[in-house]
Each structure stands twice: as C-alpha cells, then as structure tokens.
Amino acid sequence: DSGVTQTPKHLxxxxxxxxxxRCSPRSGxxxxxxxxxxxxxxxxxxxxxxxxxxxxxxxxxERFSAQQFPDLHSELNLSSLELGDSALYFCASSxxxxxxxxxxxxxxxxLTVL
Amino acid sequence: xxxxxQDPGPLSxxxxxxxxxxxTYSNSAFQYFMWYRQYSRKGPELLMxxxxxxxxxxxxxxxxxxxxSKYISxxxxxxQPSDSATYLCAMSALRNxxxxxxxxxxLTVKx
Numbered sequence: 001d002s003g004v005t006q007t008p009k010h011l012x013x014x015x016x017x018x019x020x021x022r023c024s025p026r027s028g029x030x031x032x033x034x035x036x037x038x039x040x041x042x043x044x045x046x047x048x049x050x051x052x053x054x055x056x057x058x059x060x061x062e063r064f065s066a067q068q069f070p071d072l073h074s075e076l077n078l079s080s081l082e083l084g085d086s087a088l089y090f091c092a093s094s095x096x097x098x099x100x101x102x103x104x105x106x107x108x109x110x111l112t113v114l
Numbered sequence: 115x116x117x118x119x120q121d122p123g124p125l126s127x128x129x130x131x132x133x134x135x136x137x138t139y140s141n142s143a144f145q146y147f148m149w150y151r152q153y154s155r156k157g158p159e160l161l162m163x164x165x166x167x168x169x170x171x172x173x174x175x176x177x178x179x180x181x182x183s184k185y186i187s188x189x190x191x192x193x194q195p196s197d198s199a200t201y202l203c204a205m206s207a208l209r210n211x212x213x214x215x216x217x218x219x220x221l222t223v224k225x
Contacts, residue, residue, distance in 0.1 A: 002157065002159070042202075043158070043204075043215040043218070045212050045213055048212075056212050090157050102160050102163075103213075105158050105159065107156060107157055108156075108157055
C-alpha cells in the first residue's frame with residue numbers, strides 16, 4: 001500500500017458526460033501528479049500540482065482539468081467524455097516535486113466510457 | 115517514432131534465469147532514468163532510479179544507463195515467480211518531473 005488513495009475504483013459512464021476523480025496524497029506529500037494509462041498510449045503524464053498550484057503540464061486535453069485543494073487532496077475533472085477516454089487514471093504524490101523525489105502511485109481509477 | 119521505445123514482450127523465463135529488459139530513447143535532455151514495476155490491477159512502484167550514465171545495483175536488480183547510445187537496461191538476477199509483472203522504463207529531464215514512460219514489458223517467471 002503506497003499510502004495514496006483514489007476514489008472511485010471503477011467508473012462507468014456515457015459519452016458526453018462529466019466525471020470527477022479524487023486523489024488523497026500520502027501524509028506530508030505536497031505534490032500530486034495525474035497520469036492516464038491506456039492500451040494504445042501507455043502511461044502518460046497529465047498534470048502536476050504542488051501545494052495548490054499547477055507546476056507542470058503534460059498531454060492533458062482541454063476537456064480535462066484538475067485542482068489541488070488546501071487540504072492537498074486533488075481532483076481530476078473529465079468532461080465531454082469520448083470513448084477514447086476509457087483508461088486507468090493514476091494519481092501519484094511526492095514530498096516536494098522538484099528534481100527527482102520518488103513518486104508513489106495510487107491504485108488507480110478505471111474509467112469506462114460507453 | 116516514440117520518444118521512449120520499449121519492447122512490450124511478453125517475456126517468459128524459467129525461475130532462476132537472468133532477465134534483461136531494455137529501453138531506447140531519443141531525447142538527449144533526459145537525465146533521470148527510472149524502472150517501475152506494475153503488478154496486475156495495481157499502480158506502478160519505483161524499483162530503481164539512476165541519474166545520468168552508469169550502473170546501479172540493488173539486491174537482485176541492476177540498472178544500467180548508456181547516454182551515448184541512449185539505451186537503458188534493467189537486469190534481474192535469480193528471477194522469482196514473484197517478479198512476474200509489467201516493467202516500465204521512465205525518464206525525465208533535469209529538475210523536470212514530466213516523466214516519459216515506455217510501453218512496458220510484461221514478464222512471466224515460471225516456477
């Protein structure tokens with residue numbers, strides 16, 4: 001158990017809908033990362049937050065947005081969902097988020113868009 | 115061409131074998147090189163990380179980085195059935211946590 005929690009574990013929804021994925025980082029970790037893992041694209045970095053502020057952006061679509069709250073939990077919002085958004089979404093956390101400190105991954109949320 | 119190339123396998127070996135996993139990359143800015151292990155239905159966990167070129171050993175695992183060839187390897191000695199998992203290479207530029215992952219190699223170690 002990495003100490004990172006994600007809810008829900010599974011999510012099934014329809015095209016065009018909007019969903020919110022939630023992540024609680026390890027105690028003491030200030031930085032949160034979101035990743036998407038799909039069969040065709042592999043594991044891709046989406047976005048990083050540090051202590052409430054966006055720090056780095058990867059291959060995140062404009063339909064997706066994220067935020068980190070004062071209690072350091074984070075939410076990833078996915079809107080106007082398409083079939084291709086079906087994937088595993090992982091959250092990871094690290095202490096600081098600079099240089100390279102280890103990222104600890106949560107168990108993921110499996111999103112299915114029908 | 116993908117930024118990070120990794121043969122997805124699958125790779126099947128007998129227990130006790132030496133396993134060699136490899137990745138190549140194209141971005142010369144990468145300075146940090148990582149290997150993650152991912153069990154089925156779980157998140158990735160960090161196995162090894164190396165800064166710049168060289169070797170690093172941790173128990174049965176050895177990571178090698180050859181920046182001149184843009185080639186990294188992970189060796190597993192005395193492989194065990196519990197090593198059966200998907201192994202992902204990952205890399206990032208200095209002070210940049212935008213990690214780029216390989217496709218992952220699925221390894222099965224048969225008793």
